Amino acid sequence: MLNPNLMTKTSIAWAVSSTILCLSAWSASDNENLERKIEGQENAILADAPNVPPPITRRHATKVIVNLEVKEVEGRLADGVRYTFWTFGGKVPGKFIRIREGDLVEFHLNNHPDNKMPHNIDLHAVTGQGGGAGASLTAPGHSSVFSFKALNPGLYVYHCATAPVAMHIANGMYGMILVEPADGLPKVDHEYYVMQGDFYTKGPNGQQGLQPFSMEKAIQERPEYVVFNGSVGALAGDGALTAKPGETVRLFVGNGGPNLTSSFHVIGEIFDQVWAEGNTSHVTQNVQTTLIPPGGAAITQFGLNVPATYILVDHALTRAFNKGALGMLKVTGPENKNIYSGKVSDEVYMPEGTNIRVTEQAAKAAPSAKTKIERVERGKNVFTANCMACHQGNGQGIPNAFPPLAASDFLNADKARAIKTVTGGLQGAVTVNGKTFNGVMPAWTLSDEEIANVLTYIYNSWGNSGKEVTPADVKANRAAKSKSAAGAQE
Amino acid sequence: MRSSLLLASLLASPFLLGAGPGVERPIPAGSYLPFYPARAPLGKAQPEAPRKAVAVGAFRLDVRPVTNREYLAFVKANPEWRRSEIGRVFADGSYLKHWRADLSLRSRAEGDKPVTRVSWFAAAAYCRARGKELPTTDQWEYALDDGGHRAERMKDEILAWYSRPNDKVLEAVGRKPANGYGIQDLHALIWEWTLDFNSEMSGSEARSDGTKDENLFCGAGSLNARDPSDYAKFMRYQFRGSLHADYTTGNLGFRCAREETK
Ligand SMILES: [Cu+2]
Numbered sequence: 001m002l003n004p005n006l007m008t009k010t011s012i013a014w015a016v017s018s019t020i021l022c023l024s025a026w027s028a029s030d031n032e033n034l035e036r037k038i039e040g041q042e043n044a045i046l047a048d049a050p051n052v053p054p055p056i057t058r059r060h061a062t063k064v065i066v067n068l069e070v071k072e073v074e075g076r077l078a079d080g081v082r083y084t085f086w087t088f089g090g091k092v093p094g095k096f097i098r099i100r101e102g103d104l105v106e107f108h109l110n111n112h113p114d115n116k117m118p119h120n121i122d123l124h125a126v127t128g129q130g131g132g133a134g135a136s137l138t139a140p141g142h143s144s145v146f147s148f149k150a151l152n153p154g155l156y157v158y159h160c161a162t163a164p165v166a167m168h169i170a171n172g173m174y175g176m177i178l179v180e181p182a183d184g185l186p187k188v189d190h191e192y193y194v195m196q197g198d199f200y201t202k203g204p205n206g207q208q209g210l211q212p213f214s215m216e217k218a219i220q221e222r223p224e225y226v227v228f229n230g231s232v233g234a235l236a237g238d239g240a241l242t243a244k245p246g247e248t249v250r251l252f253v254g255n256g257g258p259n260l261t262s263s264f265h266v267i268g269e270i271f272d273q274v275w276a277e278g279n280t281s282h283v284t285q286n287v288q289t290t291l292i293p294p295g296g297a298a299i300t301q302f303g304l305n306v307p308a309t310y311i312l313v314d315h316a317l318t319r320a321f322n323k324g325a326l327g328m329l330k331v332t333g334p335e336n337k338n339i340y341s342g343k344v345s346d347e348v349y350m351p352e353g354t355n356i357r358v359t360e361q362a363a364k365a366a367p368s369a370k371t372k373i374e375r376v377e378r379g380k381n382v383f384t385a386n387c388m389a390c391h392q393g394n395g396q397g398i399p400n401a402f403p404p405l406a407a408s409d410f411l412n413a414d415k416a417r418a419i420k421t422v423t424g425g426l427q428g429a430v431t432v433n434g435k436t437f438n439g440v441m442p443a444w445t446l447s448d449e450e451i452a453n454v455l456t457y458i459y460n461s462w463g464n465s466g467k468e469v470t471p472a473d474v475k476a477n478r479a480a481k482s483k484s485a486a487g488a489q490e
Numbered sequence: 491m492r493s494s495l496l497l498a499s500l501l502a503s504p505f506l507l508g509a510g511p512g513v514e515r516p517i518p519a520g521s522y523l524p525f526y527p528a529r530a531p532l533g534k535a536q537p538e539a540p541r542k543a544v545a546v547g548a549f550r551l552d553v554r555p556v557t558n559r560e561y562l563a564f565v566k567a568n569p570e571w572r573r574s575e576i577g578r579v580f581a582d583g584s585y586l587k588h589w590r591a592d593l594s595l596r597s598r599a600e601g602d603k604p605v606t607r608v609s610w611f612a613a614a615a616y617c618r619a620r621g622k623e624l625p626t627t628d629q630w631e632y633a634l635d636d637g638g639h640r641a642e643r644m645k646d647e648i649l650a651w652y653s654r655p656n657d658k659v660l661e662a663v664g665r666k667p668a669n670g671y672g673i674q675d676l677h678a679l680i681w682e683w684t685l686d687f688n689s690e691m692s693g694s695e696a697r698s699d700g701t702k703d704e705n706l707f708c709g710a711g712s713l714n715a716r717d718p719s720d721y722a723k724f725m726r727y728q729f730r731g732s733l734h735a736d737y738t739t740g741n742l743g744f745r746c747a748r749e750e751t752k
Contacts, residue, residue, distance in 0.1 A: 072655045072656075073655065074655060084654060084655055113584070113739065113740055114655070114656055114740065115655070115656065116652065116654075116655060116656045116741055117652070117725065117729065118728055118729050118731070118732030137728075137731065137732045138732060139729070139732040139733050139734075139737055139739055140739045140740065140741065141584060141737075141738075141739045141740065142582075142732075142737065142739075162728050162732075163724040163725070163727070163728045164721040164724040164725065167721050167725075212649075212650050212654075213649070215649060215721050
């Protein structure tokens with residue numbers, strides 16, 4: 001328990017500093033909110049991620065009725081991986097709730113009769129016993145009602161707090177409630193709802209079928225999955241967030257945990273503004289990565305200048321590459337070469353004195369693999385160094401982002417096309433094993449030998465056709481390609 | 491009319507089924523460590539650890555949960571517990587909602603399934619009518635602990651069941667192996683009422699009176715627990731804590747017990 005004297009001192013200091021230093025005046029004091037008059041009544045509009053209910057336009061406090069239904073449902077955690085989610089409203093994360101400071105909220109927590117478990121809710125926006133949990137423990141087939149006054153503006157996490165609480169949260173029982181400041185938030189073109197969570201399955205990452213919760217891994221804080229919005233790939237492919245150049249995007253980002261802190265980052269963007277910790281009174285500008293603890297939130301906002309696919313990640317990157325913490329914001333529209341040129345040239349970079357090392361290296365690499373087995377061995381190193389980050393060590397790729405090389409019909413159907421994919425890169429829609437991918441694979445400046453080796457390695461791994469690709473094949477392919485390119489120019 | 495009555499009484503007869511309804515097994519006296527300590531009387535300090543083992547006297551426990559068929563026989567004999575007769579104080583609106591009517595089940599197969607959607611009042615009345623009582627939480631947990639054998643595996647099995655959603659259709663009672671005391675279906679089928687379900691730390695009505703500080707919500711629930719890593723136990727205690735005596739739910743039934751007669 002905190003020392004009460006200390007508490008009052010800090011809160012006084014807080015109040016003083018926020019009145020003096022307040023950058024954007026998005027806040028009122030608790031007392032003011034206590035006294036706000038309640039006019040009228042309305043039902044809250046709730047939204048499923050990544051959507052957010054519309055901004056509040058009324059300029060007075062009202063009575064808001066929130067109906068939230070708890071449902072235990074089986075759903076997709078990753079391709080082929082099922083999980084029993086416990087949800088606020090049928091999905092992970094739970095419904096987004098939007099109210100205004102000073103509002104009086106009448107909260108109905110409804111536990112669906114088909115559920116097995118009792119549940120409750122702790123809203124971090126509530127001042128009172130357990131944030132509402134003390135008043136909302138609800139058996140299946142029953143409802144609890146309690147009310148609270150929204151004293152402090154900000155973006156808050158809510159979650160189930162029924163014992164064992166870590167399991168209720170690990171199964172997906174979290175969401176967010178935004179208490180808008182009295183004067184509202186600045187207008188933007190898009191608002192989105194993104195929430196990170198860690199999942200603990202009995203089977204290792206990728207193991208197919210319905211996966212039970214692992215108490216051991218949860219206690220050791222070793223998740224198999226770390227995801228945005230409840231499943232691997234929820235924010236990729238058709239689920240990607242979208243916007244146009246020139247527009248402003250606001251992300252309400254939360255972290256349900258239960259255990260991992262997120263280093264939230266958007267690859268290719270800088271947050272023009274971050275309201276850290278979900279507070280609405282203090283803004284930080286020009287932020288690259290913002291820290292979001294379990295049970296915490298942040299509001300990030302940025303203007304989009306150039307078209308690109310911006311990647312949302314937890315910058316603790318094995319979580320992004322190996323466990324699913326990866327989302328996309330697709331911005332389509334006209335280029336602006338003044339801001340980002342794209343690749344203008346690709347030249348050999350050779351500072352003084354390095355040419356010798358390069359030739360040495362080339363010389364070392366020179367003895368070409370004599371057998372297919374040697375080729376496969378060397379190809380594995382090329383793969384680890386260049387391809388694994390996207391296509392994964394087991395060749396499975398990442399759903400909706402990087403296609404699989406394992407048992408890939410695209411690969412096995414056409415050797416020449418596979419070679420061209422590596423020498424020339426690939427972009428635009430391709431279908432691999434029945435799934436469509438629309439990304440960009442860069443062209444590789446690897447030697448003929450290296451390309452032959454890596455492709456032979458791939459062809460002889462993970463259930464592929466066992467073909468061999470030789471440096472001569474690659475050379476011939478390059479020659480054919482430049483010929484046809486020349487032909488196309490005529 | 492007469493023949494259907496006859497049929498009903500035959501169906502309700504203990505001799506028709508293998509183990510038969512209401513069949514009990516003796517549970518030997520012993521002691522066990524409760525998950526939560528006994529509550530100190532108001533105004534007295536909670537005793538320090540080490541926590542005391544609780545003595546459990548010898549008793550007899552039903553091998554299986556009470557089935558719909560058995561419960562039907564009970565409401566036939568006791569009209570005040572019929573769906574149309576029962577007072578709202580004694581059971582909420584979904585009492586026996588899954589039955590076709592006051593005195594008929596939806597199918598024969600329903601008869602072998604555990605009765606659910608019964609309130610604590612109804613369950614207690616049923617046991618009393620059989621000269622028994624609901625088991626106390628101590629008795630129930632002691633029987634489940636089964637002298638501690640298979641403890642680790644059981645923790646796992648129970649957790650696996652708890653972490654699955656409710657089955658769409660309930661299975662019949664008595665389809666799974668008995669534990670070391672010869673008792674079946676203590677887990678993996680339904681939740682069960684106990685006599686003192688809300689005397690534990692999480693009693694939800696008493697929660698708001700401010701005298702119960704060991705709330706279960708959030709991390710606080712683990713403060714007094716015997717083993718904070720036994721998630722299955724937390725769920726069971728929390729489930730009981732969420733109930734009121736008039737509640738009925740689709741996955742909550744009961745069985746009866748009685749003191750060993752010397
Ligand atoms: Cu819950």
